[in-house]
Amino acid sequence: MSASFEFERDRAYNRIVALIFGGTYDxxxxxxxxxxxxxxxxxxxxxxxxLRQLEQEGVVEVRPARGTFVRSVSPEDLAEVYRVREALExxxxxxxxxxxxxxxxxxxxxxxxxxARDASAFTAAEIDDAGTEFHNLLMExxxxxxxxxxxxxxxxxxxxxxxxxxxxxxxxxxxxxxxxIAILEAVEARDPVAARARMVDHLARGxxxxxxxxxxxxxxxxxxxDTSSNSGMEKTQ
Amino acid sequence: MSASFEFERDRAYNRIVALIFGGTYDxxxxxxxxxxxxxxxxxxxxxxxxLRQLEQEGVVEVRPARGTFVRSVSPEDLAEVYRVREALExxxxxxxxxxxxxxxxxxxxxxxxxxARDASAFTAAEIDDAGTEFHNLLMExxxxxxxxxxxxxxxxxxxxxxxxxxxxxxxxxxxxxxxxIAILEAVEARDPVAARARMVDHLARGxxxxxxxxxxxxxxxxxxxDTSSNSGMEKTQ
DNA sequence: ACTGGACGACCGGTATACCAGTTGCAAGTG
DNA sequence: CACTTGCAACTGGTATACCGGTCGTCCAGT
Numbered sequence: 001m002s003a004s005f006e007f008e009r010d011r012a013y014n015r016i017v018a019l020i021f022g023g024t025y026d027x028x029x030x031x032x033x034x035x036x037x038x039x040x041x042x043x044x045x046x047x048x049x050x051l052r053q054l055e056q057e058g059v060v061e062v063r064p065a066r067g068t069f070v071r072s073v074s075p076e077d078l079a080e081v082y083r084v085r086e087a088l089e090x091x092x093x094x095x096x097x098x099x100x101x102x103x104x105x106x107x108x109x110x111x112x113x114x115x116a117r118d119a120s121a122f123t124a125a126e127i128d129d130a131g132t133e134f135h136n137l138l139m140e141x142x143x144x145x146x147x148x149x150x151x152x153x154x155x156x157x158x159x160x161x162x163x164x165x166x167x168x169x170x171x172x173x174x175x176x177x178x179x180x181i182a183i184l185e186a187v188e189a190r191d192p193v194a195a196r197a198r199m200v201d202h203l204a205r206g207x208x209x210x211x212x213x214x215x216x217x218x219x220x221x222x223x224x225x226d227t228s229s230n231s232g233m234e235k236t237q
Numbered sequence: 238m239s240a241s242f243e244f245e246r247d248r249a250y251n252r253i254v255a256l257i258f259g260g261t262y263d264x265x266x267x268x269x270x271x272x273x274x275x276x277x278x279x280x281x282x283x284x285x286x287x288l289r290q291l292e293q294e295g296v297v298e299v300r301p302a303r304g305t306f307v308r309s310v311s312p313e314d315l316a317e318v319y320r321v322r323e324a325l326e327x328x329x330x331x332x333x334x335x336x337x338x339x340x341x342x343x344x345x346x347x348x349x350x351x352x353a354r355d356a357s358a359f360t361a362a363e364i365d366d367a368g369t370e371f372h373n374l375l376m377e378x379x380x381x382x383x384x385x386x387x388x389x390x391x392x393x394x395x396x397x398x399x400x401x402x403x404x405x406x407x408x409x410x411x412x413x414x415x416x417x418i419a420i421l422e423a424v425e426a427r428d429p430v431a432a433r434a435r436m437v438d439h440l441a442r443g444x445x446x447x448x449x450x451x452x453x454x455x456x457x458x459x460x461x462x463d464t465s466s467n468s469g470m471e472k473t474q
Numbered sequence: 475a476c477t478g479g480a481c482g483a484c485c486g487g488t489a490t491a492c493c494a495g496t497t498g499c500a501a502g503t504g
Numbered sequence: 505c506a507c508t509t510g511c512a513a514c515t516g517g518t519a520t521a522c523c524g525g526t527c528g529t530c531c532a533g534t
Contacts, residue, residue, distance in 0.1 A: 005301075007487070033516070043489050048516085052286065056293050058386055064244075065495040065515050080381040083332075087324040088387075095320075144317040146394060149295060150325075153390045157383060245518070270486070280519050285486085302485050302525045 008046035009053075015040055016050050020059065020070055021159065030067025031060065057156040073161050075211070081161045082207040088151050089135070089203065090196045095142035097187045097195035102141040108134050109184045116181060119174050127173040134180045138187070162210060172209065179205065245283035246290075252277055253287050257296065257307055258396065267304025268297065294393035310398050312448070318398045319444040323437045325388050326372070330420060330436035332379035334429040339378040345371050346421045353418060356411050364410040371417045375424070399447060409446065416442065 016036065025031060031051060037044045051068050054060040062068045073081070112130055115122050139148050179202040186194035253273065262268060268288060274281045288305050291297040299305045349367055352359050376385050416439040423431035
């Protein structure tokens with residue numbers, strides 16, 4: 001009831017994120033504050049604040065009097081982003097294993113187990129979404145607000161590093177699903193060490209997978225106008 | 238030559254940080270954009286952007302139509318902030334131990350060893366500053382840009398959690414100094430496991446120390462006008 | 475004396491205008 | 505034709521003005 005009013009800045013942020021991850025901008029085309037404001041039919045200030053936040057999150061680089069550009073992620077950086085993620089989400093898994101399991105996390109687990117039992121009944125996108133939710137709920141289940149905020153600050157870097165996903169093959173989605181369930185089992189079994197280890201392994205496999213897909217990163221998109229297909233959903237793995 | 242021009246926003250940021258950590262504001266007095274702009278003799282926009290950054294960094298909380306306030310850190314949060322810090326700086330120590338030692342880090346080590354040999358010749362503040370530099374250089378020495386950025390994003394939370402320091406007793410400073418040297422030795426010995434372990438222990442001890450000093454957090458400062466004694470230096474432990 | 479409602483000071487959010495720096499192209503010059 | 509030069513069209517950075525919302529205060533009515 002109290003908060004949750006959406007400011008112009010938030011709308012601008014979501015739409016710009018959708019544009020960036022929709023592939024509208026390559027590393028050379030500037031995200032002009034004025035042009036974005038005009039395209040999104042809002043003032044310059046909310047757009048500016050959204051871009052400033054994206055700069056803080058490492059998604060975008062501002063060169064004064066030059067323009068604002070999407071940052072490119074080198075393969076080395078990619079590996080290092082994943083190490084940071086291992087540290088943070090590994091800690092989250094460890095902490096979550098040390099306290100009673102959240103109801104929401106348990107519900108997500110139930111859904112994942114149903115999916116695992118009859119995988120052919122679900123699309124890769126559905127399984128992927130469940131995985132994203134799993135990561136988010138596990139973070140909440142850690143019970144550490146500072147940790148959650150750290151991950152939130154760093155999350156866009158994960159997305160930027162991954163970037164080209166969204167065509168998870170069914171097979172890959174199932175493997176990922178199995179790993180998620182394995183992590184959850186360690187959490188439910190109150191085994192912090194195993195929970196951390198399985199999370200780290202899971203992420204390491206994700207990095208490996210991502211490195212194999214090292215193609216099509218520099219594709220030149222069609223400079224579409226607006227509404228990306230991406231509805232603003234997070235994708236965390 | 239290229240970057241490093243200081244914008245109004247950066248000057249505003251530094252001065253506001255000095256004000257906050259100088260104790261000018263308690264949790265109830267708002268940091269008004271207009272009043273700050275007038276007090277710092279600059280426009281509202283740079284002040285606003287500085288406050289926005291401080292909000293991202295978790296130092297400040299914005300309540301629309303109410304005001305902007307310094308966030309208070311609960312003791313539980315404090316422990317969790319330190320766990321995140323252990324994860325990040327522990328990783329930094331581990332990575333730094335896996336690569337050739339930086340020249341700057343070695344120089345800092347030399348200085349710290351001189352201090353350790355004849356501690357009575359140095360003030361606690363000098364030793365503390367060397368420790369801060371050690372943490373920063375170790376982060377650089379990790380060679381991971383993403384890790385450095387994660388820490389940079391989270392650093393103000395460390396400071397906010399610690400907050401009341403700056404009167405390190407000589408004895409405590411020496412103990413901390415010894416721990417820093419121990420970490421450095423593990424790094425120089427190319428022992429990632431020991432480096433991480435010693436860093437984690439070091440931070441755990443820092444948390445313990447901080448929890449003992451759980452006094453005077455809610456003091457009501459004298460609402461001074463401007464220039465804090467704090468010159469804008471970071472303090473990392 | 476107490477209570478309720480209106481007014482005014484203050485808040486952050488947003489829009490608009492102007493500034494200085496950068497860049498690329500085009501016109502002028504050898 | 506190659507090169508210089510300067511203008512014009514951008515960029516982000518900053519200032520100022522205005523908006524709706526919040527809250528304390530003060531006065532009117534009880």
